[in-house]
Amino acid sequence: MIRLENIRKAYHDPETGRTTVALSDVSLAVKTGEFACLLGPSGCGKSTTINLLAGFTRPTRGRVWFDGNPISDPGLDRGVVFQEPVLFSWLTVRQNVEFGLTSMGLSRGERHRLAMTALSMVGLADQEAALPHTLSGGMKQRVALARVLVVNPKVMLMDEPFSALDPPTRERLQDELLKVRGNCPVLFVTHNPLEAAYLADTIYIMAHAPLGITARIIVNLERPRDREGTDLQRLVHELRGHLDQLPSAASSPMPICISKSHPYPYKTRQETC
Ligand SMILES: Nc1ncnc2c1ncn2[C@@H]1O[C@H](COP(=O)(O)OP(=O)(O)OP(=O)(O)O)[C@@H](O)[C@H]1O
Ligand SMILES: [Mg+2]
Structure with missing residues (x-):
């Protein structure tokens, strides 16, 4: 591969x-x-x-x-996850996850749905509206993982x-x-x-x-x-x-x-x- x-x-x-x-x-x-x-x-x-x-x-x-x-x-x-999660501090958890989908030409509703699915996979669906600074280190890394999973990388x-x-x-x-x-x-x-x-x-x-x-x-x-x-x-x-x-x-x-x-x-x- x-x-x-x-x-x-x-x-x-x-x-x-x-x-x-x-x-x-x-x-x-x-x-x-x-x-x-x-x-x-x-x-x-x-x-x-x-x-x-x-x-x-x-x-x-x-x-x-x-x-x-x-x-x-x-x-x-190719989804990349770094040692320090690189999140946009002014975007919510869900918006951070949706960000990778913006260039894919999907509707807003579809982006929302995919982001919530990825957040559910990492156990963070209930944090969708939180801003990154309110999350623990482990939660931030989960968001970074969700942001990779949401685009279904190879x-x-x-x-x-x-x-x-x-x-x-x-x-x-x-x-x-x-x-x-x-x-x-x-x-x-x-x-x-x-x-x-x-x-x-x-x-x-x-x-x-x-x-x-x-x-x-x-x-x-x-x-x-x-x-x-x-x-x-x-x-x-x-x-x-x-x-x-x-x-x-x-x-x-x-x-x-x-x-x-x-x-x-x-x-x-x-x-x-
Ligand atoms: N952009 C760069 N410019 C110059 N040297 C670099 C650059 N990036 C890495 N190096 C050098 O290349 C070598 C390998 O670096 P690399 O970051 O790949 O190591 P690493 O195994 O990831 O280390 P660590 O476990 O500390 O993260 C090191 O000597 C480093 O100083
Ligand atoms: Mg290194």
């Missing part, structure tokens, strides 16, 4: 002349119906990956595919959407997400091994460039999963092991570099749990 192929992404700062390589040679794919997690330390290029797939930025080299076509721009077919790209929330709210929203996404493929960024183990069908471990994806772990645990269960805890332990083995940004062989491509003999491991 979505695919990054041998992606290099370098950011150049013309003022300092510095080039930062965020992604050196990254490939990954999310299949139809799949829930994939991207797990890695701060600064390894997770948001850059999401931004490339969302069409917010372009690769320096390599190709980004969505549904068989190269991605060049943002589109409503894929959801989620960049640490629950990381600012307290653990019980975070767990509730994880469960709601699994319910409301239906069969929609998801690429979900997290730092948190438990979150990845609980949510994902496939987990990509990501390290700082030039390593990139160092392991692809296929999770065969049954759903609904038990966060305290032995199998899940074993997987969490294994994921922590993967993360502990990664070099830090400072000791990474090439966190910063200039233009040339850099072959690195690190093989991506594939495991099934």
